[in-house]
Amino acid sequence: MGKNVKLGILGDTHYPDKTSHLPDLIFNVFKSEKVDLILHTGDLTAPEVLERLTEISPTIAVKGNLDQTTLPEEKILEINNxxxxxxxxxxxxxxxxxILxxxxxxxxxxxxxxxHTHRFFYNKYEYMGKEVILFNPGSPTVPRMSDPTFVVGEITERKFKFRIFKPWETQWKHP
Known part of the structure; x- marks a missing residue:
């Protein structure tokens, strides 16, 4: 049994190519929540975003279609089994x-x-004898047909819980 691991999860920040504003709330929440690791789903589009996140906590990011970086296309990590x-x-x-x-x-x-979709998504499936969770944190800056969002997740004993943060609204908790 490992310790609880807090994750800051976000993606599609598109700063500064599609937005001139990167909400301070993202960085403030990740700091105040003392996240152990930050995961970014790509389309950072500027190295300074990755640098700012890394100042808070170790950060793993993958390459989005608009990233001009050498980030990997995909990553696999293991946390608490x-x-x-x-x-x-x-x-x-x-x-x-x-497909997902x-x-x-x-x-x-x-x-x-x-x-990539810029929309929050969560669903859990029993699929081919295995439980699979599909999860998209959305975009905190340029959402599509949804609110701007980013997430603080927690992994404990093979369980994944999360809270959604909306930069211009209050947060709500996943049951």
Whole structure:
């Protein structure tokens, strides 16, 4: 049994290419929550975003379709016996749930965290004999047909819980 691990999770920040504002709330929440690790689903679009996040906590990011960096296309990490896959999602013609479930199975992960759609998404599936969580933190800066969002997650004993933060509203908790 490992210790509880707090994750700061965000993606599609698109600063400064699509927004001139990167909310301080992101950095303030990650600091005050004392996140152990930050995960970014890509489309950082500026190295200074990664630098600011890394000042708070170790940060793992993957390359989005608009990133001009040498970040990897995907990462797999293991936290408290949960395997987590991190991708942007632009690699797929469609980001429908079937394709994402297959990608999670191909990667051998319990949770697949992805971006690209700029919309929060969470669903848990029993699929081919395995439980799989698909998770998208949304975008805190340029959402599409949704509120701007980022997430603080916690992994304890193979369980994943999270709280959503909306830079211009109050937070709400996942049951």
């Amino acid at each position: 949960l395997k987590i896959g991190l991708i942007h999602g632009h690699q797929f013609l469609s980001l429908d749930e079937q 479930k297959y990608k999670a199975l191909e990667m051998g992960v319990d949770i697949l965290i992805f971006g």
